[in-house]
Amino acid sequence: MARIDLDLAHAYKPNPQRDEDYALLPLKMTFNDGGAYALLGPSGCGKTTLLNIVSGLVKPSQGGVKFDSVDVTGRTPQQRNIAQVFQFPVIYDTMTVAENLAFPLRNRGMAADKIKQRVDKIAEMLELSGQLNIRAAGLAADAKQKISLGRGLVREDVSAVLFDEPLTVIDPHLKWQLRRKLKQIHQELKLTLIYVTHDQVEALTFAEQVVVMTRGRAVQIGSASALFERPQHTFVGHFIGSPGMNFLSAHVSASGVSVGGLRVMAANAKLDGDDAITLGVRPEYVTLAVPETFGALPATVTQAQDIGTYWLITAHVGNDHEKRDGSLIRARLSPEQNIPKVGDVVWLNVIGTHTCFYRNEELIA
Amino acid sequence: MKPINQKAWLLILPVVLCVAFSAILPLMTVVNYSVQDIISPERRVFVGTEWFKAVMRDDDLQGALLRQIGFSISVLLVQIPLGIALALSMPAKGWKSSAVLVLVAISLLIPWNVVGTIWQIYGRTDIGLLGATLAKLGFEYSYTGNATHAWLTVLLMDVWHWTPLVALLCYAGLRAIPDAYYQAASIDGASKFAVFRYIQLPKLRGVLMIAVLLRFMDSFMIYTEPFVLTGGGPGNATTFLSQYLTQKAVGQFDLGPAAAFSLIYFLIILLLCFILYNWMQRVGTQDNSGGNHG
Numbered sequence: 257m258a259r260i261d262l263d264l265a266h267a268y269k270p271n272p273q274r275d276e277d278y279a280l281l282p283l284k285m286t287f288n289d290g291g292a293y294a295l296l297g298p299s300g301c302g303k304t305t306l307l308n309i310v311s312g313l314v315k316p317s318q319g320g321v322k323f324d325s326v327d328v329t330g331r332t333p334q335q336r337n338i339a340q341v342f343q344f345p346v347i348y349d350t351m352t353v354a355e356n357l358a359f360p361l362r363n364r365g366m367a368a369d370k371i372k373q374r375v376d377k378i379a380e381m382l383e384l385s386g387q388l389n390i391r392a393a394g395l396a397a398d399a400k401q402k403i404s405l406g407r408g409l410v411r412e413d414v415s416a417v418l419f420d421e422p423l424t425v426i427d428p429h430l431k432w433q434l435r436r437k438l439k440q441i442h443q444e445l446k447l448t449l450i451y452v453t454h455d456q457v458e459a460l461t462f463a464e465q466v467v468v469m470t471r472g473r474a475v476q477i478g479s480a481s482a483l484f485e486r487p488q489h490t491f492v493g494h495f496i497g498s499p500g501m502n503f504l505s506a507h508v509s510a511s512g513v514s515v516g517g518l519r520v521m522a523a524n525a526k527l528d529g530d531d532a533i534t535l536g537v538r539p540e541y542v543t544l545a546v547p548e549t550f551g552a553l554p555a556t557v558t559q560a561q562d563i564g565t566y567w568l569i570t571a572h573v574g575n576d577h578e579k580r581d582g583s584l585i586r587a588r589l590s591p592e593q594n595i596p597k598v599g600d601v602v603w604l605n606v607i608g609t610h611t612c613f614y615r616n617e618e619l620i621a
Numbered sequence: 622m623k624p625i626n627q628k629a630w631l632l633i634l635p636v637v638l639c640v641a642f643s644a645i646l647p648l649m650t651v652v653n654y655s656v657q658d659i660i661s662p663e664r665r666v667f668v669g670t671e672w673f674k675a676v677m678r679d680d681d682l683q684g685a686l687l688r689q690i691g692f693s694i695s696v697l698l699v700q701i702p703l704g705i706a707l708a709l710s711m712p713a714k715g716w717k718s719s720a721v722l723v724l725v726a727i728s729l730l731i732p733w734n735v736v737g738t739i740w741q742i743y744g745r746t747d748i749g750l751l752g753a754t755l756a757k758l759g760f761e762y763s764y765t766g767n768a769t770h771a772w773l774t775v776l777l778m779d780v781w782h783w784t785p786l787v788a789l790l791c792y793a794g795l796r797a798i799p800d801a802y803y804q805a806a807s808i809d810g811a812s813k814f815a816v817f818r819y820i821q822l823p824k825l826r827g828v829l830m831i832a833v834l835l836r837f838m839d840s841f842m843i844y845t846e847p848f849v850l851t852g853g854g855p856g857n858a859t860t861f862l863s864q865y866l867t868q869k870a871v872g873q874f875d876l877g878p879a880a881a882f883s884l885i886y887f888l889i890i891l892l893l894c895f896i897l898y899n900w901m902q903r904v905g906t907q908d909n910s911g912g913n914h915g
Contacts (some may be wrong), residue, residue, distance in 0.1 A: 311808065313804050313807075332807065333804075333807055333808040334807060334808065334810045338808060339808060340804065340805070340808050342801040342804070342805060343801070344799065344801060346801050346802050346804075346805040348819045348820065348823070349823045349824070350819060350823045351819065359809050359811070359819075360808075360809040360810055363809060363810035363811050363812065363815065364810055404805070407805075407809060408808075
């Protein structure tokens with residue numbers, strides 16, 4: 257087990273010039289010993305690259321990796337004592353389940369009786385005890401993935417266990433079971449776990465700390481609630497949540513904040529200057545308001561969908577039907593309310609304690 | 622009850638016709654010859670299983686069969702490991718891999734009789750690179766005079782000609798193994814040998830099966846190269862089955878015995894392929910139940 261410090265950048269091509277040349281832009285990050293972390297982001301955001309750098313499969317082109325303040329940048333995964341579970345289950349076809357689990361220990365020359373003890377313990381934890389003596393090749397995907405995981409856990413001194421979208425090939429109803437198993441293992445073994453995924457539900461339920469990444473940049477590190485309530489970057493607001501945060505083009509001036517020419521908020525210390533900003537508010541916090549309320553905006557409803565436990569209203573700010581960028585707003589309304597119909601003009605409250613303001617995509621207030 | 626529709630027979634008719642002309646009719650012609658004594662184009666006598674009995678007792682033929690089996694086994698024992706080793710040492714990507722692939726494939730592009738001629742010259746002690754070098758080293762090499770030398774030369778020629786096929790098949794098989802396996806093995810601390818034994822070899826099972834079957838069938842039917850190189854000699858040291866058969870059928874015009882033997886020959890190949898195929902299918906898929914761990 258180890259505390260992992262990263263201070264690096266990575267480009268697959270030599271001589272990166274622009275930001276686009278980097279798979280990972282310069283970043284500084286610490287994974288605390290025994291923490292459960294998730295790297296969350298869309299495909300191609302650099303999360304797998306970051307994971308492979310931690311494991312030692314990829315060497316960063318700049319900077320380095322430290323485990324417990326020891327520089328391990330040049331070391332192999334084996335020397336770093338990392339365990340990694342891949343997207344597709346990797347098992348040794350010709351071996352039994354027990355032999356698969358014993359393989360990493362056998363390669364390290366451990367005594368046979370100790371290996372057996374350890375394998376039995378891990379198999380029991382993963383509920384594989386009944387299948388120890390059957391050939392691993394014939395098992396279902398979820399059992400195979402458990403074996404891949406078991407090969408990582410079987411080593412007692414492992415520094416961290418890394419997961420690269422491990423539930424991609426698993427049936428949905430088994431995903432829940434495996435995810436619960438992972439949490440349980442984390443609580444029992446107190447290992448550092450780093451989990452890569454593009455599924456926000458997976459990341460938010462699994463991890464204590466979620467690292468949201470986009471285009472080679474880690475834009476925010478925080479707990480599920482921090483990511484939800486105070487997205488540091490518009491990407492986080494947009495990526496987390498279903499649907500994501502509403503972003504409205506706004507203008508800040510000495511008199512306050514206005515959206516589409518309508519003043520919605522008085523000026524305060526954090527919001528100063530005289531320029532364009534973005535107002536962000538989650539659909540969960542948008543409420544219906546009495547017309548002409550201060551802090552509310554008139555909007556034309558373009559869509560009203562019944563999602564079961566709530567209604568999702570899509571509207572455009574302003575009473576014309578012109579669709580401009582930064583004027584789309586969605587609201588989650590409880591079915592007990594009077595749900596507006598398509599074409600109605602409604603007033604929606606967008607100002608509250610949960611409203612965030614962004615300049616150049618970064619949170620300012 | 623479901624109505625029975627006989628139209629399906631019409632649909633398979635084209636295939637039946639193709640197979641009939643390409644396989645069944647020629648085979649039946651051979652069957653026809655094998656039970657008759659053809660004295661002249663006008664005179665023929667039905668002899669039943671007489672030729673089969675005679676052929677089975679023929680010493681020359683038994684000798685050719687034994688030589689053939691020995692040759693095919695040697696071919697497999699040399700070419701399969703060598704092909705795997707070659708594939709493992711070939712570069713995986715970049716221009717080097719393309720260059721090596723082309724180089725390796727060259728010998729496969731040479732017609733059989735040219736291969737024979739190349740080696741005939743190559744092995745000559747006066748002008749051949751191999752023969753002259755061996756002679757200079759004081760080694761009395763002669764593929765025309767010494768049976769062992771002839772036999773080894775034919776084997777070496779086949780290895781040179783066909784190992785690349787095994788290598789190419791294995792190369793394709795190796796490239797199909799996802800990177801995650803190597804990464805997992807490196808994380809599990811596997812040695813190079815363990816990677817080969819537990820990842821590469823099991824993943825190559827499919828292509829190796831094809832390689833073994835192809836090499837077995839081809840080597841069992843080898844004809845042109847030894848015919849050009851040694852003509853089956855010295856004596857009959859390198860007379861393999863095909864050549865023996867051709868001598869009998871075309872040389873001596875003993876159509877009956879030749880036909881009888883070609884049927885036996887056909888059955889031997891079929892049987893051995895069947896055994897090989899089933900054995901290789903079983904290896905690697907059978908359950909290791911009861912195998913202890915730890």
